Amino acid sequence: MRSQIFCAALYAVQALAAPSWTSTPFNPPSIPLAVRSPYLNTWLPQGGGNALNDEWPTLWQGSVTGWVGFAKVDGTSYSFLGSASVDGVSFTKATQKSFTFTTTQSIFVLSAGPVDITVTFLSPVETDLVKLSIPFSYMDVSVASTDGATHSVQIYSDISGEWSSGALEWDLEWTTTTTNVVSHALTLVNPAQWEEVNDHIQYGAVYYSALNGKGVTYQTGRDVVVRAxxxxNGTLTNAKDTFFRAISYSWPVFAISKDLGKVGTSPASFLYTIGNVRDPAIKYILAGGATQSRSLYFWSKFSSIPQLVSFFLNDYSNALKTANALDQKVEADANKISPDYAGIVALSIRQSLAANELTISKNAQGGWNTSDVLYFMKEISSDGNINTVDVMFPAFPVFLYLLPELGQYLMEPLYRYQVSGQYPNKWAVHDMGPHFPKATGHNDGQDEAMPVEESGNMLIMALSYARATNDHSQITRYANLLDQWTQFLIEDSLIPANQLSTDDFAGQLANQTNLAIKGITGIRCMGEIWGLLGNKDKQANYTSIAASYVQQWLNFSASTTGPHLTLSYGDSASWGLAYNLFGDVHLKLNLFPKSVYDEQTAWYKTVANKYGVPLDTRHTYTKSDWEIWTSAIVTDTTLRDLFITGVKDYVSNGLNNAPFGDWYDTITGVAEGFKARPVVGGHLALLVV
Incomplete structure (x- = not known):
């Protein structure tokens, strides 16, 4: 019978009892398990608290990715992962004692009779481009005695075909290889290249693997049969089910077990890896309308998936060492602001990076061209666009902090496309294509129109990268395109026409005060770019224009009924978060007078709600990325900490159970619908100021 269910109501808001275990630094709404790409993106939903063995792991959007773990201790069976039941076979749920998350790891400790089981999910955050691009994650299962005696222990884990498709009726086939590695490979019988169903990719393969050796057994077959x-018996039969079938037909699962033998107080462990690989990965438009199939960067080092799997398994100690070092660095840096901020940042990094894929092309001789690197981002959960500029922009601090070159690789596809002449508008394009993984552009010019928003974003990011790295090659190549966008901003940013900003869910609005800040900042950034490129005349011209616009903007944006900036010119009762001032602060442009910052600081103190300051006067909701950006521009550390605490209290309040949602209500603390989006990379804003 079906032992896994689709959690249709998974993300319903409910107030649950606080967890019985300790959670460090806090209990988040959903816990990252295997989170390394848009399709290897599995979480444990929390709400008020679900143990590792209380719920099914799910893809970020809520569909089950069946993942099970059992242990036998002196002949007694315990579950430690997933929510399986097995007809006619009883087992006990191990008792969760603690949960800890860091930047790279989610660590659970569960008690199973006389032993503790520590389950560590490591999704590496790497600066080595080969390792960064590998869409694999680790699960390490470690067992140690708690009573001083030795105990016979066997470990088991399986995955289901649900990892392979968003349509459970699709037919699945599989292979199991047993060399130095035991590896199950799951593929669709009729894959659909470039296509998604329910946000699952419909081609490629899922790999579940472990090192082979003494005490390792495996099995494929119907879920209840294999688990029973x-x-x-505490072991598997090494049987390979050859009846290929639909994912939901007799639920085939793919299991690996390990007999750890006699385990004492010194931990004994077994390592699993899970991966989701497809090739090619991205379809990218070239000049003239041709398209290019691009592959993940790791192919430049590995010639086969078995080679990759073997390397990844054997590299765990190095990966863990690198992860621990990054965890410590992030915690130390963020704790200089506050412990609440450190928790927010640690929860954000894996989520943000997992929306991206690093790609290369082949040269004319068929070899890999590692000098042609393009980074692609999925706009997860909102509309699936690829390289959406106003999603890249709030995420940009995470790249500046970890590896600024990633920002260059992220902007490059947009630059190349627009200099090809295929995009007809004079402002910056909104995205590289309607849906990931197809970066096919908008030759009709009918992308979502955010002309001031995206043009300002690209200019600010361009200067941010050049300043962070002292690498001027990209701004040199695309100086004319950047200048074209600046000319548009000169026309339309001081008094913005009726249009959308990045907060498009709030609708169009004319004369937006905050949008004008972005446009004016973009003009000034172009002045700085021309300065870096040695054109002092153009630098002086754009600097002068931006300065004159600021003086006019001060008059347009002032309220006559209160000491604050308006949401839109002439609406004195309106106000909003002026988060676009972050570019001025971050880049030390000194474009806007200190009086603006002081005034906004005083005002925000008067309008804060339980979970932060609303985005603007139209609604009580806000955005967590803009809350943190605003915290970086206020002139009072007490208010800075109020913004941070509001976000931390929201993300730990037990009322939500989807991956970190950046859009939420400041009164109720309930998420508005976004989840797992890469914009949480913007939470690192305070680390790059």
Missing amino acids: QFLN
Whole structure:
């Protein structure tokens, strides 16, 4: 019978009891398990608190990715992962004692009779481009005695075909290889290249693997049969089910077990890896309308998936060492602001990076061209666009902090496309294509129109990267395109026409005060760019224009009924978060007078709600990325900490159970719908100021 269910109501808001275990630094709404790409993106939903063995892991959007873990201790069976039941076979749920998350790891400790089981999910955050691009994650299962005696322990885990498709009726096939590695490979019988169903990619393969050796057994087959085999016997049969079928037909699962032997107080462990690989990965438009199939960067080093899997398994100690070092660095840096901020940042980094894929092309001789690197971002959960500029922009601090070159690689596809002449508008394009993984452009010019928003974003990011790296090659190549966008901003940013900003869910609005800040900042950034490129005349011209616009903007944006900036010119009762001032602060442009910052600081103190300051006067909702950006521009550390605490209290209040949603209500603390989006990379804003 079906032992896994689709959690249709998974993300319903409910107030649950606080968890019985300790959570460090806090209990988030959803816990990252295997989170390394848009399609390897599995979480444990929390709400008020679900143990690792209380719920099914799910893809970020809520569909089950069946993942199970059992242990036998002196003949007694315990579950430690997933929510399986097995007809006719009883087992006990291990008791969760603690949960800890860091920048790279989610660590659970569960008690199973006389032993503790520590389950560590490591999704590496790498600066080595080969390792960064590998869409694999680790699960390490470690067991140690708690009573001083030794105990016979066997470990088991399986995955289901649900990892392979968003349509459970699709037919699945699989292979199992047993060399130095035991590896199950799951593929669709009829894959659909470039296509998604329910945000699952519909081609490529899922790999579940472990190192082979003494005590390792495996099995494929119907879920209840395979799991009963282990629960009854503590071992698997090495049988390979050859009846390929639909994912939901007799639910085939893919299991690996390990007999750890006699385990004492010194931990014994077993390592699993999970990966989702497709090739090619991205379809990218070239000049003249041709398209290019691009592959993940790791192919420049590995010639086959078995080679990659073997390397990844054997590299765990290095990956863990690198992860621990990054965890410590992030915690130390963020704790200089506050412990609340450190928790927010640690929860944000994996989520933000997992929306991206690093790609290369082949040269004319068929070899890999590692000098042609393009980075692609999925606009997860909102509309699936690829390289959406106003999603890249709030995420940009995470790249500046970890590896600024990633920002260059992220902007490059947009630059190349627009200099090809295929995009007809004079402002910056909104995105590289309607849906990931197809970066096919908008030759009709009918992308979502955010002309001031995206043009300002590109100019600010261009200067941010050049300043962070002292690498002027990209701004040199695309100086004319950047200047074209600046000319548009000169026309339309001081008094913005009726249009959308990045907060498009709030609708169009004319004369937006905050949008004008972005446009004016973009003009000034172009002045700085020309300065870096040695054109002092153009630098002086754009600097002068931006300065004159600021003086006019001060008059347009002032309220006559209160000491604050308006949301839109002439609406004195309106106000909003002036988060676009962050570019001025971050880049030290000194474009806007200190009086503006002081005035906004005083005002925000008067309008804060329980979970922060609303985005603007139209609604009580806000955005967590803009809350943190605003915290970086206020002139009072008490208010800075109020913004931070509001976000931390929201993300730990037990009322939500989807991956970190950046859009939420400041009164109720309930998420508005976004989840797992890369914009949480913007939470690192305070680390790059």
